[in-house]
Amino acid sequence: MIFGRRRSRNPLVIALARHALLVAVLVVLLYPLLWMVGASFRPSNEAFGTLSIWPEHITTQNYVDGWSLGNLNFSRFFLNSLAITLLAVVGNVVACSMAAYAFARLTFPFKRTMFALMLGTMLLPYHVTLVPQYVLFNELAWINTILPLVVPKFLATDAFFIFLMVQFIRTLPQELDDAARIDGCGHVGIFRRVILPLSIPALGTTALFTFISTWNDFLGPLLYLVRPETWTVAQGLNGFLDATGESAYGPLFAMATLSLAPIVGFFLAAQRLLVEGIATSGLK
Amino acid sequence: MFRRSLAAGALALGLLATGCAGGTSIGANPNEGADGTGDVTGNIRVSWWGSGPRNEATNAVIDLFKAAHPGTAVEGESADFQAYMERLNVQASSANMPCVTQLQGRQLNDYTTKNALLDLQPMIDAGTIDVSQIPPEVLDTGRGLDGKLYMIPYGAAYDALTVNRTLAERSGAGLPADGYDWDAFADWLQRAQPGLPDGIKAVGLGGGLPNNFIAYTAGRGASLFADRQLGFSEDLLVEYWDMWERIRGAGVTTTPEADGEEPDQTEQRYVAQGKVLADNLPGNALTPAQKTLDGTQPGQQLVTLPLPAGPSGSGNVLFTSGFSIPTSCDNIPTAAAFIDFWMTDDGAAKAFLSSNGAVTNTRHLQQQLDDPNLPATKRAELQLYQKIVAQNPVSVLYPPGYQASFEGAFVRAYESVVFGGTPTRDAARAFMTEVNAALASS
Numbered sequence: 181m182i183f184g185r186r187r188s189r190n191p192l193v194i195a196l197a198r199h200a201l202l203v204a205v206l207v208v209l210l211y212p213l214l215w216m217v218g219a220s221f222r223p224s225n226e227a228f229g230t231l232s233i234w235p236e237h238i239t240t241q242n243y244v245d246g247w248s249l250g251n252l253n254f255s256r257f258f259l260n261s262l263a264i265t266l267l268a269v270v271g272n273v274v275a276c277s278m279a280a281y282a283f284a285r286l287t288f289p290f291k292r293t294m295f296a297l298m299l300g301t302m303l304l305p306y307h308v309t310l311v312p313q314y315v316l317f318n319e320l321a322w323i324n325t326i327l328p329l330v331v332p333k334f335l336a337t338d339a340f341f342i343f344l345m346v347q348f349i350r351t352l353p354q355e356l357d358d359a360a361r362i363d364g365c366g367h368v369g370i371f372r373r374v375i376l377p378l379s380i381p382a383l384g385t386t387a388l389f390t391f392i393s394t395w396n397d398f399l400g401p402l403l404y405l406v407r408p409e410t411w412t413v414a415q416g417l418n419g420f421l422d423a424t425g426e427s428a429y430g431p432l433f434a435m436a437t438l439s440l441a442p443i444v445g446f447f448l449a450a451q452r453l454l455v456e457g458i459a460t461s462g463l464k
Numbered sequence: 465m466f467r468r469s470l471a472a473g474a475l476a477l478g479l480l481a482t483g484c485a486g487g488t489s490i491g492a493n494p495n496e497g498a499d500g501t502g503d504v505t506g507n508i509r510v511s512w513w514g515s516g517p518r519n520e521a522t523n524a525v526i527d528l529f530k531a532a533h534p535g536t537a538v539e540g541e542s543a544d545f546q547a548y549m550e551r552l553n554v555q556a557s558s559a560n561m562p563c564v565t566q567l568q569g570r571q572l573n574d575y576t577t578k579n580a581l582l583d584l585q586p587m588i589d590a591g592t593i594d595v596s597q598i599p600p601e602v603l604d605t606g607r608g609l610d611g612k613l614y615m616i617p618y619g620a621a622y623d624a625l626t627v628n629r630t631l632a633e634r635s636g637a638g639l640p641a642d643g644y645d646w647d648a649f650a651d652w653l654q655r656a657q658p659g660l661p662d663g664i665k666a667v668g669l670g671g672g673l674p675n676n677f678i679a680y681t682a683g684r685g686a687s688l689f690a691d692r693q694l695g696f697s698e699d700l701l702v703e704y705w706d707m708w709e710r711i712r713g714a715g716v717t718t719t720p721e722a723d724g725e726e727p728d729q730t731e732q733r734y735v736a737q738g739k740v741l742a743d744n745l746p747g748n749a750l751t752p753a754q755k756t757l758d759g760t761q762p763g764q765q766l767v768t769l770p771l772p773a774g775p776s777g778s779g780n781v782l783f784t785s786g787f788s789i790p791t792s793c794d795n796i797p798t799a800a801a802f803i804d805f806w807m808t809d810d811g812a813a814k815a816f817l818s819s820n821g822a823v824t825n826t827r828h829l830q831q832q833l834d835d836p837n838l839p840a841t842k843r844a845e846l847q848l849y850q851k852i853v854a855q856n857p858v859s860v861l862y863p864p865g866y867q868a869s870f871e872g873a874f875v876r877a878y879e880s881v882v883f884g885g886t887p888t889r890d891a892a893r894a895f896m897t898e899v900n901a902a903l904a905s906s
Binding site: 225228318415 | 749751
């Protein structure tokens with residue numbers, strides 16, 4: 181035996197071993213991200229030459245070239261993405277929480293059927309409804325506007341978030357509603373004064389997931405925002421690639437690195453709510 | 465209650481399924497026979513695929529067109545090739561294709577058979593689009609299954625054997641001789657391999673590359689398609705895969721695993737990274753591939769050669785990109801004027817500079833070759849195109865469904881040979897059955 185025969189019971193050794201293991205796993209998980217950040221500081225034609233994270237020849241030219249893509253620059257794409265994402269977050273939080281309250285607390289005909297239908301929409305792949313949606317929005321002359329990407333969010337079309345919040349609201353004691361009702365609250369009052377303040381973790385989770393999915397969405401903006409001045413960050417990143425010609429990987433990695441900043445920032449701000457939301461809504 | 469919910473759910477799903485199952489035709493053609501005459505004014509949309517440099521070149525041409533035709537406005541729409549096609553399919557389903565839509569011969573009939581594109585011959589006859597400088601065999605790549613001209617090809621791409629000349633010379637094998645065939649190609653690989661550095665193979669495993677097979681078929685005088693079915697024999701495909709299995713068995717190719725992991729983008733291809741001696745790349749990939757090699761293996765030089773020939777001659781075929789006008793276009797005179805301007809204006813050709821395959825207008829091609837400031841790799845791309853056109857390349861007419869059925873099935877079938885040990889005969893039979901069924905239903 182090279183190592184000791186019995187396991188150490190020293191808490192310090194155990195803690196060190198545990199942390200070493202976690203750090204090792206973390207390095208493996210973060211390696212692709214770190215490689216991308218490293219590649220963003222390498223000359224474009226050296227991007228793929230090495231597995232090393234640290235660039236041999238450091239340059240910031242990729243950030244300069246990437247920021248000034250074509251006749252526009254990335255600040256425009258960031259602003260576009262930010263506007264769409266924030267509206268989508270507000271829409272989903274407001275509309276999905278109201279729909280969830282209805283399913284969790286109200287009694288109305290065909291409630292179970294409608295809930296089943298709502299859950300059934302989660303089984304439909306996005307591509308199934310893609311063409312009918314496009315035809316509809318084209319008829320409404322909404323192409324080249326952010327309306328197709330934002331308006332549906334205000335109509336509670338994300339069944340996943342409704343389900344998440346229904347699960348959460350069901351865990352809140354009905355007695356709180358009864359107490360509010362005795363104090364004169366109607367459904368609006370109960371929703372606004374009781375349910376919403378207690379549902380912050382679920383609302384935070386909804387906001388976070390909506391932020392990430394909207395910020396990263398490519399297909400929706402690709403279809404509906406065709407003018408370059410309306411592009412989002414995801415479209416701007418795609419603008420560096422061309423399978424039939426010349427791609428600009430250095431600027432792509434540079435802008436991809438920058439595009440992560442809002443997501444990381446939002447996640448850091450909302451991670452406590454995310455953990456609470458997942459823990460208390462029964463989602464795994 | 466549960467039964468009622470179930471029934472309602474089933475009804476809803478049924479309605480959705482019915483609603484999603486539309487017909488395949490875009491609809492009537494209100495512009496049939498339009499000849500493009502009329503006032504060149506108003507707004508049109510123009511779409512193309514490409515990244516930054518091509519976008520800038522295209523926008524420069526658009527600016528020139530607007531300056532030459534006051535009163536017109538042109539909105540550009542671009543995306544990477546795959547994203548572009550995804551968007552175009554959705555636009556077509558809603559009769560919302562741009563008035564000037566860029567297409568390739570490989571997808572053209574996906575749209576012509578759905579009545580989505582206009583016949584452009586009346587515009588040529590009326591003189592609104594001038595194609596007199598395009599070689600007839602190149603122009604033919606814009607025809608549909610019915611023989612009508614639906615696309616004016618402006619850029620011609622071709623596949624080329626891209627060879628790392630530096631490594632080839634160091635290996636002692638040199639370059640393949642002019643007019644080499646597939647046997648000579650295999651022989652050249654085996655002569656080169658012993659002289660290559662450790663870890664570098666002579667060629668990327670190419671048995672699963674559809675374009676290699678297209679070249680093999682053309683060189684043997686066989687047709688890739690006959691109407692809406694495969695036009696070559698099962699024996700020919702078996703012969704082709706057996707050839708690649710012999711090459712693979714000689715240890716001169718990349719492994720199937722490495723081949724499966726190789727990305728599509730030029731800059732990530734092994735030959736651009738200096739990791740293989742030679743591979744099949746689009747001819748217009750020479751410039752970005754050389755730029756990449758300059759960074760990863762400074763001093764090494766790439767060169768492009770025609771693909772191996774066969775008993776019937778050249779194996780090279782042209783993959784053209786061009787402009788079409790959809791039947792739903794509401795400003796045909798301006799769309800026709802834009803295409804004509806793109807095809808004939810010297811300033812436009814100079815601004816675009818063969819950014820998507822070699823310019824098909826022979827006058828413009830010569831102007832670009834005569835330009836002493838033309839970059840060396842671009843010059844090599846254009847010269848090889850000239851050489852290929854001089855050999856009267858075969859024009860392949862792709863049926864609808866080609867891209868969706870042929871290419872993926874071809875790759876899968878060969879992978880079943882190299883990974884699963886399927887006999888080439890069985891793989892070929894399965895491939896032909898699958899693709900013929902898919903093409904018949906497209």
